[in-house]
Amino acid sequence: NAGVTQTPKFQVLKTGQSMTLQCAQDMNHNSMYWYRQDPGMGLRLIYYSASEGTTDKGEVPNGYNVSRLNKREFSLRLESAAPSQTSVYFCASRLSGGSGNTIYFGEGSWLTVV
């Protein structure tokens, strides 16, 4: 029972480089989310996707793009990485409807931009 799977788990980038964080869920959930968490802080929403084919900005979208490839997969792309994007990134998913707001999280991706 994999749940929400993120790759890679660790990544070091140089300023200006690009990369994509991959996320997949096997729970047939409709909504998917990307969060970031800086040291000592709570999670902040970057982008979300309410359903396949739709994406919208969250609280801190600048510097990021997303793609909801299909119902299972939701990727986060950094086009030109900056040191301020050094953070832990969490992907999450939720079944819209009967289970309400129970959100399930992946294990996180640690990104360092030097």
Add this chain to the structure above:
Amino acid sequence: DAKTTQPTSMDCAEGRAANLPCNHSTISGNEYVYWYRQIHSQGPQYIIHGLKNNETNEMASLIITEDRKSSTLILPHATLRDTAVYYCIVRVFGNYGGSQGNLIFGKGTKLSVKP
């Protein structure tokens, strides 16, 4: 969303009950109380949620006061593996998509379970 207030940190002896308080004095009638925890930078883990009645599952119990302005998460027999940051969140329950289904995380309570 109603704001929540939690203590920054708490200690608990292993094997004893851990009682984590949360104040949410501005909670609306249709807002639920959710608890999540985060163990050492792992992804947050859902624990329990409730509206007004007390709730219990295999992980914890949730006690909500009659006026719903505060609640307590109870871990009945804390173990060292329960050391984590615990987040109390209030949110509307419903068939919301997208950002309306988002949970807003504060800084939570760091629970340290000691031998």
